[in-house]
Amino acid sequence: MELLEAMEQRHSVRSYEKKEIPEDIKKQLIEKINECNKESGLHIQLVCDEPKAFDGTMAHYGKFSGVENYIALIGKKGSGLDEKCGYYGEKIVLYAQQLGLNTCWVAMTFSKIKTAYTVADGEKLCLVISLGYGKTQGVAHKSKTIQDVTKVNGTMPEWFERGVKAALLAPTAVNQQKFTFTLDGNKVTAKAGLGFYSKIDLGIVKYHFEVGAGKDNFAWA
Numbered sequence: 699m700e701l702l703e704a705m706e707q708r709h710s711v712r713s714y715e716k717k718e719i720p721e722d723i724k725k726q727l728i729e730k731i732n733e734c735n736k737e738s739g740l741h742i743q744l745v746c747d748e749p750k751a752f753d754g755t756m757a758h759y760g761k762f763s764g765v766e767n768y769i770a771l772i773g774k775k776g777s778g779l780d781e782k783c784g785y786y787g788e789k790i791v792l793y794a795q796q797l798g799l800n801t802c803w804v805a806m807t808f809s810k811i812k813t814a815y816t817v818a819d820g821e822k823l824c825l826v827i828s829l830g831y832g833k834t835q836g837v838a839h840k841s842k843t844i845q846d847v848t849k850v851n852g853t854m855p856e857w858f859e860r861g862v863k864a865a866l867l868a869p870t871a872v873n874q875q876k877f878t879f880t881l882d883g884n885k886v887t888a889k890a891g892l893g894f895y896s897k898i899d900l901g902i903v904k905y906h907f908e909v910g911a912g913k914d915n916f917a918w919a
Contacts, residue, residue, distance in 0.1 A: 701909050704795040705867045709836025711800035714764035717831045719746060723797050730793045731769070734786040740773040742786065743815045744829075751808045752828065760807030762828065768804070769827040770815040781890075783824040784901025788868065791827060800832030803869055803902075805895055825898065839873045841866045849880040857915040858886070864910025865903040871895040877903050885919040886911075 699707070719727075724746060731742050745768050751757070752765035769790060771783040791801045805825045817823055844862050848854070858881050865879065876891030877900055888907065890900040904918075 699796045701792055701796075702864065704792045705864055705906060705909070707835070708792060708795040708801070709838060710802040710869060711832035711834065711836045712760065712762045712765075712802050712828070713833040714766070714800070714828070714830035715833055716764060716766075719767055719799070719830065723799070726797060727790070727794065730790055734789055738773075738782055738786050740771070740782060740786055741816070741818065741821055742772060742790070743770045745770055745814045745826075748811060748814045751811050751814065751826070754809045756807040756809070760804070762802075762804075762807060764833070765828045765830065767829040768808075769829055771824045771826065772815065772817055772821055773824065774820055775822050779822070779824060780895070780897035781901040781904075784898035785905045786901075787825075787827060787898075788902040788905045791869075794829060798831075799829055800835065802828045803871075803898075804828055805871065805898075825895075839869070842875045847875065847878055849878060851882070854881070855915075857911045861886075861907040861911025861916075864906040868899075868903045868906040870899040870902065874899070879907065880919075882919065884916045886916045887919040 728744055731744055735742055747766055749766045751768060752762045771787050773779050773783060794801050808826055848862055862879055871894050874893050876893045876896050878889045880887040888900060888904050890896040
């Protein structure tokens with residue numbers, strides 16, 4: 699499965715089958731996580747066979763069930779942490795989709811089980827991503843139009859349009875899609891709007907844009 703295909707097929711899933719993730723799939727996920735950590739300086743961790751985080755009132759309120767595996771997005775405290783977690787977390791989400799797994803970004807409706815992962819001094823747990831074999835494949839979210847989220851002087855290049863289409867497939871908090879892409883020559887500016895977790899959303903949509911547009915076609919302003 700190509701990355702663009704994974705973007706199209708991946709939807710948020712909150713209910714999971716009681717089915718263990720095979721060791722070879724876990725190994726591939728850990729390799730991808732290690733690769734992302736090395737590139738980003740984050741401290742992302744895979745947590746398996748741990749049902750307590752999604753066994754509380756908040757998780758039930760969020761309509762989660764059967765969650766026993768998740769990815770903990772952890773990194774050094776700082777202004778760029780949220781965007782970085784969004785960018786690299788989505789890399790892992792799409793890779794998980796390619797491996798046949800389902801996922802959901804989770805900000806508040808889980809319990810912090812401190813024995814399940816390591817948060818070093820100066821670090822914080824940003825959020826988690828539920829992981830496993832979904833009872834369904836989820837459903838596509840409603841989407842804004844390309845014109846709703848872009849500012850372009852003149853004709854829109856095909857590569858830019860492809861990038862924005864990919865960005866509109868990205869998951870965002872409460873499906874708010876509060877982001878704007880501005881084009882100036884081959885320079886692209888991505889800006890987050892106001893709203894909960896909009897900086898995380900910005901990292902997610904920037905990764906989608908890069909995949910859709912092709913990194914050789916532009917530079918971030």
